[in-house]
Amino acid sequence: MSAPATWKSKYVIEPRDARTQSAGVEPGYAQTEWRWPSQPLQRRPHTLSELTGPQDVLKRLAPVRGDLAGQGAKRAIGQLIHLRTQVVDEDGAPVAGAAVEIWHANAAGKYTHRNDSHDAPLDPNFYGAARMTADADGRIELRTIKPGAYPTGGAERWWRPPHVHFSVWGRVWLSRLVTQMFFPGEPLNDSDGVLNAIRDPQARVRCIARLLPQTEGPENALVYEYRLVVRGSRATPALP
Amino acid sequence: MKRFVPTGEMTLGPFFPREFGQGANDLTAFEGRPAKGEPLEITGRVVQADGSPLDNVVLEIWQADANGIFRDPADPRYAQADPNFFGWGRAATDAQGIYTFRTIRPGAYPGRAPHVNFLILYSGLMRQLQTVMFFEKASDPVLDAVEPAALRERLIAKSEGAARYRFDIRLRGEGETPFFDD
Numbered sequence: 001m002s003a004p005a006t007w008k009s010k011y012v013i014e015p016r017d018a019r020t021q022s023a024g025v026e027p028g029y030a031q032t033e034w035r036w037p038s039q040p041l042q043r044r045p046h047t048l049s050e051l052t053g054p055q056d057v058l059k060r061l062a063p064v065r066g067d068l069a070g071q072g073a074k075r076a077i078g079q080l081i082h083l084r085t086q087v088v089d090e091d092g093a094p095v096a097g098a099a100v101e102i103w104h105a106n107a108a109g110k111y112t113h114r115n116d117s118h119d120a121p122l123d124p125n126f127y128g129a130a131r132m133t134a135d136a137d138g139r140i141e142l143r144t145i146k147p148g149a150y151p152t153g154g155a156e157r158w159w160r161p162p163h164v165h166f167s168v169w170g171r172v173w174l175s176r177l178v179t180q181m182f183f184p185g186e187p188l189n190d191s192d193g194v195l196n197a198i199r200d201p202q203a204r205v206r207c208i209a210r211l212l213p214q215t216e217g218p219e220n221a222l223v224y225e226y227r228l229v230v231r232g233s234r235a236t237p238a239l240p
Numbered sequence: 241m242k243r244f245v246p247t248g249e250m251t252l253g254p255f256f257p258r259e260f261g262q263g264a265n266d267l268t269a270f271e272g273r274p275a276k277g278e279p280l281e282i283t284g285r286v287v288q289a290d291g292s293p294l295d296n297v298v299l300e301i302w303q304a305d306a307n308g309i310f311r312d313p314a315d316p317r318y319a320q321a322d323p324n325f326f327g328w329g330r331a332a333t334d335a336q337g338i339y340t341f342r343t344i345r346p347g348a349y350p351g352r353a354p355h356v357n358f359l360i361l362y363s364g365l366m367r368q369l370q371t372v373m374f375f376e377k378a379s380d381p382v383l384d385a386v387e388p389a390a391l392r393e394r395l396i397a398k399s400e401g402a403a404r405y406r407f408d409i410r411l412r413g414e415g416e417t418p419f420f421d422d
């Protein structure tokens with residue numbers, strides 16, 4: 001029997017760069033002060049347990065259709081868009097077969113969710129959630145409608161810009177990524193408490209999708225391109 | 241060679257589809273076939289700074305099978321992994337803040353004591369939190385990394401009878417659970 005105590009991973013996770021990630025507690029976002037730990041986070045060695053992970057979670061979670069816009073009489077209201085997404089790791093290597101969950105509000109800024117009390121209409125033809133598997137090149141294309149902005153509740157009352165939520169499984173347990181994608185040119189992007197929690201301006205820009213030239217997609221849809229980078233890279237081979 | 245910086249993590253938000261949190265909290269069987277080992281229930285309550293319970297917190301776990309093998313080809317013993325143990329699961333808390341997993345007691349393997357990895361996602365949590373549940377006090381490189389040492393006992397689940405463990409998670413405040421940054 002091999003001894004994992006001497007096991008060397010071919011894949012490594014390096015510490016987060018603090019400027020490219022939220023600090024946890026965000027001024028002007030009261031919930032973060034109730035929920036983010038007050039004590040410094042602990043450092044741990046990475047062992048087999050953290051550097052392995054589920055290989056195909058969609059064997060456990062049922063896939064949900066990858067077309068949120070609908071067809072014909074069942075078409076959802078809103079601007080038709082295609083989201084062309086690629087899941088890669090820090091080496092730029094595509095994560096083949098990556099599982100991805102996607103959810104977003106309807107064109108009026110309302111979620112199909114019982115906790116959403118925003119005064120905006122539901123769309124009977126829009127469900128707003130998909131679960132998909134990336135192809136061998138880590139790519140997913142989702143046909144949907146552009147979400148609307150919506151106000152946050154509570155004392156802060158800022159408006160969330162249009163955004164799409166993503167939940168992604170990378171190669172290992174520590175590669176899990178939950179994030180939100182934003183749209184270019186939206187004035188609300190500048191004041192959003194979630195997007196601006198990312199302090200590094202370049203890292204923030206990478207959270208905004210790119211509108212492709214209008215000749216790139218089907219006649220009736222705008223196409224946005226977006227890259228999701230999950231944590232992890234190949235270990236540098238040891239010198240002989 | 242590294243080319244990209246990992247995407248900034250952001251909160252799950254209050255509107256994670258409720259149905260996405262359901263249906264994956266029983267790891268004792270896979271595709272209808274029972275996993276090898278001792279079935280267990282792991283349950284607990286998730287609370288915030290003022291002690292109030294949190295509804296619809298998403299928890300995910302990752303653990304080895306009864307023989308201490310992970311269902312991942314990166315595990316050197318992967319060929320002997322239990323084909324009926326998936327190793328990964330997801331649960332969501334109810335209105336009382338309670339989550340429940342049914343799983344198999346993970347085996348020990350050289351270098352680590354039996355443990356279950358936890359990942360927590362929630363509205364107002366700007367990025368994922370990770371912690372680890374142990375079944376008893378043991379020598380373990382991750383448990384021993386927790387400082388000050390007095391906090392380590394917070395990662396040890398309370399046995400509630402033979403097949404039930406309680407692992408409460410306090411995000412912030414008195415009795416705060418230790419969380420890991422990686």
Ligand SMILES: [Fe+2]
Nearest residue numbers: 163165253255
């Ligand atoms: Fe949202």
